[in-house]
Amino acid sequence: MEHNIGFVGGGEMAYAVAMGILKGGVKAPSILVSNPSAEKLVRFQNKEIKTTSNNMEVLQTCNIIFLCVKPQIFPNVVKEMDDHEFKSQDQLIISVIAGLTNAKLEAVFPNSRVIRTMPNTPCLVQSGVFLYCGGKSATEDDIKLLLQLISSCGECLSLAEHLIDAGQAISGCGPAYMFTAMDALADGGVKMGLPRALAIKLAAKTLVGAGKMHLETGLHPGVLKDAVTSPGGVTICALHELDKAGFRAALIGAVCSATTRSKEMANFNK
Ligand SMILES: NC(=O)C1=CN([C@@H]2O[C@H](COP(=O)(O)OP(=O)(O)OC[C@H]3O[C@@H](n4cnc5c(N)ncnc54)[C@H](O)[C@@H]3O)[C@@H](O)[C@H]2O)C=CC1
Numbered sequence: 110m111e112h113n114i115g116f117v118g119g120g121e122m123a124y125a126v127a128m129g130i131l132k133g134g135v136k137a138p139s140i141l142v143s144n145p146s147a148e149k150l151v152r153f154q155n156k157e158i159k160t161t162s163n164n165m166e167v168l169q170t171c172n173i174i175f176l177c178v179k180p181q182i183f184p185n186v187v188k189e190m191d192d193h194e195f196k197s198q199d200q201l202i203i204s205v206i207a208g209l210t211n212a213k214l215e216a217v218f219p220n221s222r223v224i225r226t227m228p229n230t231p232c233l234v235q236s237g238v239f240l241y242c243g244g245k246s247a248t249e250d251d252i253k254l255l256l257q258l259i260s261s262c263g264e265c266l267s268l269a270e271h272l273i274d275a276g277q278a279i280s281g282c283g284p285a286y287m288f289t290a291m292d293a294l295a296d297g298g299v300k301m302g303l304p305r306a307l308a309i310k311l312a313a314k315t316l317v318g319a320g321k322m323h324l325e326t327g328l329h330p331g332v333l334k335d336a337v338t339s340p341g342g343v344t345i346c347a348l349h350e351l352d353k354a355g356f357r358a359a360l361i362g363a364v365c366s367a368t369t370r371s372k373e374m375a376n377f378n379k
């Protein structure tokens with residue numbers, strides 16, 4: 110694939126996506142990443158990816174651009190474009206920015222095609238989820254090209270734009286919920302005398318295994334839960350504690366709250 114692929118912002122998500130793209134066979138020197146702070150660029154340089162401190166270099170030279178700055182920073186990038194009288198022409202603009210709508214992207218990049226996406230950090234290890242929704246001007250070929258680029262990141266799923274915030278609240282934010290669960294499970298193990306490293310590994314393997322069981326069997330999580338839960342056994346005692354602590358309600362609340370916050374964040378960019 111011969112493209113100049115740019116990243117504006119070289120933080121966690123940019124790195125995870127860039128690593129997925131490299132796994133897909135794109136050559137490192139065809140990627141250019143901009144970030145104001147040099148130390149963030151070192152790990153890209155270590156992979157032979159080109160770097161710059163100047164966003165305009167990315168915007169002016171790349172034909173596929175991933176926008177990977179924080180939502181609150183995006184207006185600064187727009188201002189920089191205005192200051193340089195930069196007019197995007199016929200580029201493919203792919204945003205990973207939470208809450209940033211295709212309508213806003215289209216207003217900022219009127220002569221380009223835009224795709225709103227929502228990846229997650231496990232793209233770094235090719236086990237991510239990558240949600241996407243093309244803007245009005247994005248063509249089927251643009252979507253094909255996006256999928257070619259990101260297919261090594263993990264599962265790529267098209268989602269109607271009005272559902273992206275909710276999808277993000279599960280898969281985009283979800284790694285943080287799962288890491289919190291791993292950490293807490295490990296604390297429980299440590300409290301009961303397990304070595305910390307072993308307790309974390311048991312928790313991690315169990316989360317991965319449970320997810321894989323659903324994906325490979327197609328069985329409902331409730332059915333899989335019941336298969337673990339012996340009458341009068343130990344798991345039901347643990348599940349009772351989780352219910353008393355509001356485990357399920359907490360997860361439902363987490364997804365609702367993250368969805369609401371994402372919709373609020375669209376206002377940063379009004
Ligand atoms: N971290 C995650 O799990 C996910 C993040 N996202 C989205 O990815 C975007 C980036 O988030 P992260 O990578 O987590 O944040 P981050 O803080 O790791 O990366 C942002 C990068 O932008 C750089 N930056 C600051 N000002 C800049 C400017 N004016 N121009 C260019 N770069 C600038 C920062 O130095 C930093 O390296 C956000 O919009 C977020 O909503 C989406 C999905 C998941």
Ligand SMILES: O=C(O)[C@@H]1CCC=N1
Nearest residue numbers: 206207277281282283
């Ligand atoms: O917390 C955030 O705002 C970003 C978006 C989804 C995951 N991390």
